[in-house]
Amino acid sequence: xxxxxxxxxxxxxxxxxxxxxxxxxxxxxxxxxxxxxxxxxxxxxxxxxxxxxxxxxxxxxxxxxxxxxxxxxxxxxxxxxxxxxxxxxxxxxxxxxxxxxxxxxxxxxxxxxxxxxxxxxxxxxxxxxxx
Amino acid sequence: xxxxxxxxxxxxxxxxxxxxxxxxxxxxxxxxxxxxxxxxxxxxxxxxxxxxxxxxxxxxxxxxxxxxxxxxxxxxxxxxxxxxxxxxxxxxxxxxxxxxxxxxxxxxxxxxxxxxxxxxxxxxxxxxxxxxxxxxxxxxxxxxxxxxxxxxxxxxxxxxxxxxxxxxxxxxxxxxxxxxxxxxxxxxxxxxxxxxxxxxxxxxxxxxxxxxxxxxxxxxxxxxxxxxxxxxxxxxxxxxxxxxxxxxxxxxxxxxxxxxxxxxxxxxxxxxxxxxxxxxxxxxxxxxxxxxxxxxxxxxxxxxxxxxxxxxxxxxxxxxxxxxxxxxxxxxxxxxxxxxxxxxxxxxxxxxxxxxxxxxxxxxxxxxxxxxxxxxxxxxxxxxxxxxxxxxxxxxxxxxxxxxxxxxxxxxxxxxxxxxxxxxxxxxxxxxxxxxxxxxxxxxxxxxxxxxxxxxxxxxxxxxxxxxxxxxxxxxxxxxxxxxxxxxxxxxxxx
Ligand SMILES: [Zn+2]
Ligand SMILES: [Zn+2]
Numbered sequence: 159x160x161x162x163x164x165x166x167x168x169x170x171x172x173x174x175x176x177x178x179x180x181x182x183x184x185x186x187x188x189x190x191x192x193x194x195x196x197x198x199x200x201x202x203x204x205x206x207x208x209x210x211x212x213x214x215x216x217x218x219x220x221x222x223x224x225x226x227x228x229x230x231x232x233x234x235x236x237x238x239x240x241x242x243x244x245x246x247x248x249x250x251x252x253x254x255x256x257x258x259x260x261x262x263x264x265x266x267x268x269x270x271x272x273x274x275x276x277x278x279x280x281x282x283x284x285x286x287x288x289x
Numbered sequence: 290x291x292x293x294x295x296x297x298x299x300x301x302x303x304x305x306x307x308x309x310x311x312x313x314x315x316x317x318x319x320x321x322x323x324x325x326x327x328x329x330x331x332x333x334x335x336x337x338x339x340x341x342x343x344x345x346x347x348x349x350x351x352x353x354x355x356x357x358x359x360x361x362x363x364x365x366x367x368x369x370x371x372x373x374x375x376x377x378x379x380x381x382x383x384x385x386x387x388x389x390x391x392x393x394x395x396x397x398x399x400x401x402x403x404x405x406x407x408x409x410x411x412x413x414x415x416x417x418x419x420x421x422x423x424x425x426x427x428x429x430x431x432x433x434x435x436x437x438x439x440x441x442x443x444x445x446x447x448x449x450x451x452x453x454x455x456x457x458x459x460x461x462x463x464x465x466x467x468x469x470x471x472x473x474x475x476x477x478x479x480x481x482x483x484x485x486x487x488x489x490x491x492x493x494x495x496x497x498x499x500x501x502x503x504x505x506x507x508x509x510x511x512x513x514x515x516x517x518x519x520x521x522x523x524x525x526x527x528x529x530x531x532x533x534x535x536x537x538x539x540x541x542x543x544x545x546x547x548x549x550x551x552x553x554x555x556x557x558x559x560x561x562x563x564x565x566x567x568x569x570x571x572x573x574x575x576x577x578x579x580x581x582x583x584x585x586x587x588x589x590x591x592x593x594x595x596x597x598x599x600x601x602x603x604x605x606x607x608x609x610x611x612x613x614x615x616x617x618x619x620x621x622x623x624x625x626x627x628x629x630x631x632x633x634x635x636x637x638x639x640x641x642x643x644x645x646x647x648x649x650x651x652x653x654x655x656x657x658x659x660x661x662x663x664x665x666x667x668x669x670x671x672x673x674x675x676x677x678x679x680x681x682x683x684x685x686x687x688x689x690x691x692x693x694x695x696x697x698x699x700x701x702x703x704x705x706x707x708x709x710x711x712x713x714x715x716x717x718x719x720x721x722x723x724x725x726x727x728x729x730x731x732x733x734x735x736x737x738x739x740x741x742x743x744x745x746x747x748x749x750x751x752x753x754x755x756x757x758x759x760x761x762x763x764x765x766x767x768x769x770x771x772x773x774x775x776x777x778x779x780x781x782x783x784x
Contacts, residue, residue, distance in 0.1 A: 180416055180486075181497075183581060184606055203359060213610070230581045230607065230615045 159238065161277060162246040166270040167197075170277030174206075174241075176234065186211045186228035189237065193280050196272050198248040198259040207254035210240045296340055303337040306330045335389075342396060346403070353432040354407055361410045368406050371534065372399055378531035379461060386458045398465055401439060405472045408432055412476050415483040426484070433477050440470040456525045464518045468511060468535075475507035494602055497609035501550050508543035515539055556608040556621050560601070564591045567598045579603055580615055595619045 159174055161167030172195065177188045189211060191204035199207050212227050250259040261269040310320040310330065324330045350357065357365070376395050380387065411429060415421060447463025482500060486493045515536040522529040567590040577586045581603035589601045597616045599607075607615055612622050 181606075184610055203363075229611070229613070229618060 159241060159245075162242050165246045166273035167245045167277060170280040172280050174204075176237070183230035183232075185213055186232075187234075187237070189241065194276060196258050196269075196276050197245065197255060198250050198262050199244050199254050200258075201254045205254070206241060206244070208240055208244050210237060296344070299333075299337050299340045302333045306333045338393075339396075342400060346400060349404065350407075353404070353428050354411065355428075357407070358414070361407060361414075364410055365403060365406060369399070369403065372402055375531040375534065379529075382526060382529060382531070383458045383461070391458065394462060398462065401436065402465075402469065404432065404436060405469050405476075408436065408476050409472060412480045412483065415480070415487070421487060429480055433473055433480070437470065437473045437477075440466045440473060444470060456521070460518075460521065460525075461529075464514065467514055471507055471510050471514070475503055478503045478507075494606055497606060498553075501546065501553065501609065504542070504546040505550055508539065508546045511539045512543045552612050552622065553609045556612040557605055559621060560591055560604055560608060564593055566590065567592045571598060581607060593619070593621060 159172045161170040161172070172191055172193050174189055174191045177190065179185045179187065189206040191200060191206065193204070195204060201207060209227055210232055248258075248262050250263045258269070261272065306324065306329075307320075310323045314320040314323050324334065354361075376399065379395070383391070408429070415425075443466035444463050447459045447466065450457065450459040451463065479500065482496055482503070486496050515532065519529060519532060519536065522532070567586070571592065572586055572590065575598070577598075578584070579586050579590070579598075579600045581599055584600070586598065586600060590598050591601050591604055592598050593604075593614050595614050595617050597614050599615065608621070613620055
């Protein structure tokens with residue numbers, strides 16, 4: 159997945175895994191970035207936390223309405239599209255990564271710099287190579 | 290590495306303590322007395338015992354689980370923290386009984402609890418794992434047998450001890466092991482259900498029902514145990530603070546299990562009695578693919594009050610999980626109440642109204658649905674304006690006849706994406722396999738079914754493999770002009 163243009167993740171190429179359960183499409187697949195990510199809605203181990211990947215029954219964040227949740231009508235493209243939108247516009251309220259949420263809210267500059275580092279890492283460029 | 294160093298250090302210290310004692314006293318019994326009299330020596334021995342427990346844990350883990358998955362590890366650590374805090378709280382209640390033996394028994398309890406949790410996680414994982422080896426079955430069965438035997442022995446021991454010596458701390462142990470025993474029972478039941486499901490070629494429709502009932506019965510037993518325990522504790526001691534959190538969690542999950550069963554039963558009953566079978570004309574007038582299984586619909590289909598049609602069997606499986614329309618998310622339970630209250634003449638239009646103006650013409654590839662994917666997202670919540678759907682249309686374009694997905698949306702969140710340019714998602718491969726979006730989804734689905742041990746889909750699976758082998762990418766058509774690109778890198782099962 160590549161970072162959306164015009165955002166701090168622009169230019170990055172982020173490998174991810176999508177894991178399908180045996181009763182797909184009745185239960186949602188899981189998505190996990192296999193590279194380092196720093197984003198309010200991505201856990202530090204790479205798991206993506208967006209409402210479209212949550213079954214309506216379980217509500218880890220406690221505020222999402224079931225209208226945004228998983229249903230068999232969703233497809234892989236829609237998931238990917240949602241994830242791209244999520245990269246473009248993090249949702250700091252459902253903080254999977256609390257540090258990142260805080261930084262996104264309060265210190266946007268720092269967050270952008272951190273994101274740029276992630277982008278560089280995803281492209282295999284070391285920090286020392288570019289500076 | 291650090292663990293190994295600490296282990297070695299503790300062994301060296303123990304050897305030194307024992308060696309020193311023996312050197313001083315020259316005989317076995319005096320050495321033992323010497324060690325037990327000296328506090329530092331005992332401290333070293335306690336640490337050694339603790340190290341032994343951890344080593345033992347590692348050994349058992351290796352034998353029964355092999356490598357732990359990251360999520361299992363995370364789960365384990367989180368639950369251990371709670372268990373340790375609760376144990377400390379329990380110590381305050383039983384401070385009179387406090388002794389090394391007491392601590393040792395609590396450690397053992399905690400130790401066994403960890404393996405119960407791991408067994409639970411492992412069996413849940415069966416559902417998501419395509420290949421289950423013989424070793425897996427062997428490990429799970431022996432582990433369950435082992436843990437179950439230990440639990441029942443402990444319960445038995447605690448029961449007799451309470452009868453003969455009256456209520457002591459053994460009551461707590463007896464109760465804790467009884468709870469663990471119910472965990473083992475429910476894990477075993479789920480294991481049996483998963484195994485039956487894996488053996489059968491087609492997905493087992495009623496599995497979800499049995500799972501719900503398993504949760505219900507086990508939830509009931511646990512709630513009963515907790516209530517009895519708290520009642521007894523209040524009577525003989527004080528209120529057991531340490532039991533509050535697990536008791537609350539148990540009550541909550543029991544309530545959820547009851548609720549789930551009632552709702553799904555009601556939805557399925559509605560489906561069988563209230564909803565009409567889809568007529569052949571209705572099936573012919575639309576893209577007659579069932580959105581759940583992505584197979585064509587010919588017979589045995591039901592029409593929901595919102596006019597969406599699905600296979601009856603698919604719908605049943607879905608209702609066991611959710612009681613909404615898979616396409617438009619209409620709450621079928623609420624809708625059916627409304628339907629009964631409405632005069633029959635108004636029936637056909639009424640439930641459709643909320644999204645009537647967004648409905649596509651029949652024949653368009655994918656129906657839009659309200660709220661997808663961010664319509665009611667906290668960022669894009671517009672209180673007064675109606676929710677605008679994201680429309681996904683399939684267009685065929687270009688000399689290579691590549692199917693193109695055009696995405697248009699008026700949701701504020703997508704305006705951002707649109708502001709760059711219209712988003713074009715193009716599905717293509719570097720070789721000559723061209724798949725439409727539906728084929729693509731179906732391919733993934735069938736690939737999945739295939740690796741899960743279903744032979745029915747093998748031809749489609751070959752197509753998928755070929756497709757997969759050609760390093761398929763979904764990418765943005767306008768990526769050539771520097772627009773956002775999605776590389777769909779891997780579709781993998783969890784290793
Ligand atoms: Zn179907
Ligand atoms: Zn519907």
